[in-house]
Amino acid sequence: MSAIRTNDLTKQYGSQTVVSRIDLEVEAGEVYGFLGPNGAGKSTTIAMLLSYVHPTDGTARVLGRDVCEGSAEIKHRIGVLPEQYQLYDRLSGRKHLQFAIDSMGADGDPDALADRVGLEATAVRRSVGEYSTGMKQRLRIALALIGEPDLLVLDEPSSGLDPAGIRLLREIVLEERDRGAAVFFSSHVLEQVEEVSDRIGILVDGELRMSGDLEGLKSGTGAAVELEVETDAVSRELLTAVESIDSVTECAVTDSGPEAPFLTVSLSNSAAKADVFRAIEAYATIEDFTAEERSLESVFEEGVTEASR
Numbered sequence: 579m580s581a582i583r584t585n586d587l588t589k590q591y592g593s594q595t596v597v598s599r600i601d602l603e604v605e606a607g608e609v610y611g612f613l614g615p616n617g618a619g620k621s622t623t624i625a626m627l628l629s630y631v632h633p634t635d636g637t638a639r640v641l642g643r644d645v646c647e648g649s650a651e652i653k654h655r656i657g658v659l660p661e662q663y664q665l666y667d668r669l670s671g672r673k674h675l676q677f678a679i680d681s682m683g684a685d686g687d688p689d690a691l692a693d694r695v696g697l698e699a700t701a702v703r704r705s706v707g708e709y710s711t712g713m714k715q716r717l718r719i720a721l722a723l724i725g726e727p728d729l730l731v732l733d734e735p736s737s738g739l740d741p742a743g744i745r746l747l748r749e750i751v752l753e754e755r756d757r758g759a760a761v762f763f764s765s766h767v768l769e770q771v772e773e774v775s776d777r778i779g780i781l782v783d784g785e786l787r788m789s790g791d792l793e794g795l796k797s798g799t800g801a802a803v804e805l806e807v808e809t810d811a812v813s814r815e816l817l818t819a820v821e822s823i824d825s826v827t828e829c830a831v832t833d834s835g836p837e838a839p840f841l842t843v844s845l846s847n848s849a850a851k852a853d854v855f856r857a858i859e860a861y862a863t864i865e866d867f868t869a870e871e872r873s874l875e876s877v878f879e880e881g882v883t884e885a886s887r
């Protein structure tokens with residue numbers, strides 16, 4: 579059973595379609611990064627998954643249950659950030675955690691949870707009114723982790739966190755995944771998404787423009803990596819050998835006069851770099867090389883630009 583599965587999921591507000599026929603599938607033990615520019619429809623999608631708003635069309639099942647039937651039965655199996663309930667300035671972080679553990683009937687130690695998100699023993703006993711933005715965010719993360727949920731839905735989880743907090747969040751996301759939870763999270767910070775996601779979806783104007791693992795997304799939209807290789811000589815045989823490699827999408831020679839010639843090779847799959855080096859070394863000596871991997875940022879930009887064409 580998938581943790582999340584949507585078919586043609588659609589939301590309209592009046593005449594505006596803000597989420598348009600999206601098909602998503604997220605499995606247990608998988609981190610899915612949900613990206614998109616401002617106003618793309620990410621929060622609306624998340625709100626539908628959590629049964630906060632009703633889809634206009636299509637279906638969504640979360641932990642096997644149709645979202646239109648409500649989330650009461652599965653609520654305790656989903657950790658959400660930010661949760662709908664607010665933090666109370668006069669209560670300590672510890673009281674928030676204890677209250678949430680009790681009301682969920684969950685097992686959990688508030689101090690261990692606080693420690694996991696880097697809230698020190700003295701801090702967790704202080705009133706939340708005295709907390710910094712980052713401390714409040716750490717507390718919200720701890721609240722989302724209560725009861726070892728099967729699904730974590732994190733909307734902009736790194737917001738307000740310092741670099742140490744962001745590193746900790748990354749560790750927590752990976753630990754939760756390794757425990758077998760599905761993690762669905764939206765973020766504008768592409769490097770963080772790149773670091774932790776098994777698969778990524780890019781939403782633009784309500785449409786899921788791209789979805790897949792990072793390598794697949796990179797190769798689907800152009801070269802995953804561009805190699806510049808300096809050799810002592812370039813022969814016809816060498817070029818044929820390089821061009822015959824499946825993942826090579828482009829190969830050009832630049833003859834820089836008295837300097838050694840170099841090859842520019844575009845690859846749709848970064849793992850094929852070794853094949854290129856082997857093919858070249860069969861006919862020439864490699865003097866030097868550079869390899870420029872495509873970033874998620876360039877994939878994202880391409881997805882957004884294509885959509886606006």
Ligand SMILES: Nc1ncnc2c1ncn2[C@@H]1O[C@H](COP(=O)(O)OP(=O)(O)OP(=O)(O)O)[C@@H](O)[C@H]1O
Binds near residue numbers: 619
């Ligand atoms: N309750 C609502 N009524 C009318 N329009 C809405 C409502 N909620 C969201 N929208 C519209 O839906 C579109 C998508 O908004 P949404 O908040 O889902 O985007 P987002 O991708 O989460 O954006 P951001 O990254 O800025 O948070 C926007 O144009 C927004 O104005």
